[in-house]
Amino acid sequence: MHVADLPLAPEYVDHFEGAGIEELYPPQVAAVEAGVCDGDNVVAAVPTASGKTFVAELALLTAGGPGLYVCPLRALAREKYEEFDALPGVDAGISTGDYDSAASDLAENDVIVATSEKVDSAIRNGAEWVDDLACVVVDEVHLLGSPGRGPTLEVTLATLRRRTPDVQVVALSATIDNPEDIAAWLDAELVESTWRPVDLRTGVCADGEVRFDDGTDLSVPVDAGDPATDADTEATVDLVRGAIEDGGQALAFVSSRREAEALADRLTEERLAAVAAGRDRGGDGDPDAPVADPERAAAEVAEELRGAGTTGTGERLAESAAWGVAFHHAGLSSDHRALVERAFRERRLAVICATPTLAAGVNVPARRVVVRDQRRYTGEGTEWLPVLEVHQMCGRAGRPHLDPYGEAVLVADDADGREELWNRYVTADPERVESKLRDPAALRTHTLALVATGLAGSQVAVLDALSGTFYASRTANPDLGGAVGDAIASLIDDGMLAAAEAAEAGSGTAKGSAGGDGGTGDAGSGIEATDLGAQVSRQYLTPETGVRIVEGLEAVAGMTDEDVTELTAFEIVCDTPDMVDTYLGNAERAEIYQFARDRSAELTTGMAEATDFEAWLESVKTARILTEWVDGASVEELVEAYRIGPGDLESRIERAEWLLGAADALADVVGVNMPAFASARAKL
DNA sequence: CGAAGTCAAATATAGACAGCATGTC
DNA sequence: CTATATTTGACTTCG
Structure with a gap:
């Protein structure tokens, strides 16, 4: 099936052909046959990078009315917004917590891109644009099974469908075990496919040998390596180096931030930028490669990173980037994260060592993906990563048009581990998606x-x-x-x-x-x-947060005015479930305890009355960090003193801004005068 | 005596959505 | 209920 065969206006056909889309991929054909262009509900359970965006565009362009595209991440929303806005004659709008088109415009946009929480919030606040939608596209609909965010998605969709019964719903899902259940819910036709534009083979590495699911083998030169690192890491290093020598890029997934940085450190010793440079100078380089001189490109990336922040984390990142290596996790500032992602896409970096963040985020494909760690710590010890998550990591292997194939390798300890990983992840189906609304x-x-x-x-x-x-x-x-x-x-x-x-x-x-x-x-x-x-x-608060803020305000009503400070305001909002908690190390406990005692007059919770003392002490730590921030402390100082990443500080500031605004609104309702909320917020 | 080495116990552990009302080139 | 790499600290050995 060709683009020209679709019921699309000629300018769209031109646009897509100009973008290199001519012949439809098989899953796209299936979606068309299922009725995406005819206003029918469709659920498409297909791999990432198999052309889901185009399916979404088809639905939105043929719906004959305003469309809404719902996705789970703000960064993804931005990406899609720019893509939709580039369509000829399409006026796109975006609405997320951090980035909003003018409200007056939203009602007039042809397509609005938003996160599911923002849609929920818009409904609660009576936004005009949620009515009269002709089409709703839900990306990553398998998030229905996520305990925190699934219920929002399903209630929001149910409400939209109730208000506009004729709305077309197109849901895009990763490959899951029970897409038919989602299709049944939405009265939709199900399109299922495992087709990918680039071949992907998945394998397990153990004892220096990778065995792939297509029957091929690959032996990993077991380098004696650095005795300071373990066998898993050395195998990972060899697999990464192999991909670079072969002219590709690699992603390596590990379980923790520290591991990501440690692996980046280790890879720095491999001089990968030089490896890539030598390969290119050798003359058998990919003629399409946009990077003529990887060593110089890497040095430039390092400089860009230095320009975006002067924290210890940023400096370590820049140092490794100079060798073509980067690490990536939520402790990085958002600028650093975006720079790393972009530099990698531009092939100015050879490898990213990442925590699982990267598996679900923006599009960062690589020739080879190495999953060194498959377990993750939770409150109850370590747990296997969900199959779906590992598949999403593996799915990052293979860049359309650039790589001849993609390779994903899970690294095991030994032969037993190989067996285990093979059964658990290579041959196994992903989990079922079940509703979490009963919570x-x-x-x-x-x-x-x-x-x-x-x-x-x-x-x-x-x-x-x-x-x-x-x-x-x-x-x-x-x-x-x-x-x-x-x-x-x-x-x-x-x-x-x-x-x-x-x-x-x-x-x-x-x-x-x-x-x-x-x-x-x-x-x-x-x-x-x-x-x-x-x-x-x-205000989009959890009811518990509302209760806590009201309790705080009641306590404030009984305090003397000079005791009600910014610290008071921060303590209240930091002690709510809507604030992320900050890890309190044993080494710091005594100091924070002392701080809480010294300034107990300003706090709404007495040391003796806290129901969960540990949790409260954590929130005092967060409140203290924010207090120092509004008092003028620098990112560098706070990051150093409290052992958090710049990205962690960013997220807490962002949330405090929201919660203080909400608390200020609640103070009005309850009738307590609490100017500290607004004044603290103004200084963030 | 002090520096260096050894071994056991302690420590720490992924991620990320949301309000609202204006102002601005 | 499950693990593991790194840091810390007590203790020992060596120079």
Whole structure:
């Protein structure tokens, strides 16, 4: 099937042909046959890089009305937005937490790109553009199974479909075990394929030999190596070097930030930029290679990195980049991360040593992917990485048009390990995707949102609104009644909801309304959001966060004015579940404890009353970092003193900004004067 | 006596979405 | 419930 055969206006055909898209890939043909261009619902479970974006574009361009593209990451949203905006005659808009087109424009855009949380938030805040959509494309729909974010996605989609029953839904998923369940939920035709534009072979390396799933072998020259590093690392180094000598690039995945940096250090000794340079000078280089002199390119990347930050992390990154090696994890500043990704795409870096971040992020393909670590630490010891995640790492192997093939290698300890990895990851299917909506915390949040937006005014109505979710479609007898009843009762206890009549009068105070007799008794009785609940929902706060802020404000009301400082404001917002917690090392505990004692007058929680003292101490650490930040401390100083990465500092500042704004709004509702929220926020 | 070496115990561990109202070249 | 690399510290040995 050719682009010209599609029901597309000529300018689009020209555009796609100009971009090198002429003959459709098999999964794209299947999607067309399933009706993406005819307004039909389609679920496409296909590998990354098999042309999903084009399928999305087909749906959006042929829908005959405004379209919405939902994806999980802000960086991906940016990427897609730029892509859509480049389409002839298409006016694209973007709406994410950190980057927004003007609200007035959004309603007029042909296509809006947004994260799922932003769509949820837009619905809660009554944005105009969520109505009248002709088409919704959901990327990475398998995130439905993610405990934190899946429920948001399914409730949001259910709400959109309820408001606009005729909307076309196109969902794009990684290869999973049960895409038919998602298709059944969405009344969609399922397109399943494992086709890729570049061949991929996956193998396991053990005892110096890689065995691939296509029957081929590869022996890894077992270098005696540096005795300071282990066999896994040496095998990884050899595999990476092999890919570079062969004219490609490599990605190496390890389990922790420290490991990523240590591996980068080790690879630096291999002089990879020089290897790549020697290969090119040897004359058998790829004529398409845009990099004539890898050594010089690497040196330039190092300079760019130095220009983007002067922290210890940045300097280490620049030092390794000078050798064509980079590391990549969430501790990097966002500038550094973006620079590394771009430099690698431009082939100015030979290898990236990464934590699993890179598996799901923006497109960074490489000739060879080496997965050295397949386990990850959790609170309960180390766990195997999900099959889906490892497959996504492996799927990064092979650049269309640039690599003749892609190779993914899992590194095992020994023959037993080879067997284990082979069965677990090479031949095994990915996990099933199951709804996580039953989680009480998720139900609380979404029940509040449904009531606050006026979509439901009773327990029965909430259940009805939830009947369009993935969860409900998967369960013959959803039995959410009890769980939703519990959610409503707890929200009434927290002062977020109240019986319909009482809501008007008893709004505002946290513990004021309705005792415990509403909600559970009569499932049909009317409920409304209190002013507090409405504000919590609009500010996109978890109800628990709302409760904590109100408690903080109550404590503040009893404090003397001069004791209410920016530290007070930070302590309140840092002690909520919506703030990321900061690791508190044993070495620092005593010092933070001392700090908390010295400044206890400014804190809303007494040392003795904290229900979870450890967690509270962690939030005091975060609050202290932010306090020093607004007092003028530099990134370098904070990173050094508190053993966090520049990226960690960035994310905490960003979140504090949001939470302080929200807390300020809640202070108004509760009627407590707390200027410290706004003043602290202004200094971030 | 002090420096250097040894071994066991302690330490630390991935990631990332969200508000809102203006102002600006 | 599961692991592991690195750092720290107590202790020993060597010069």
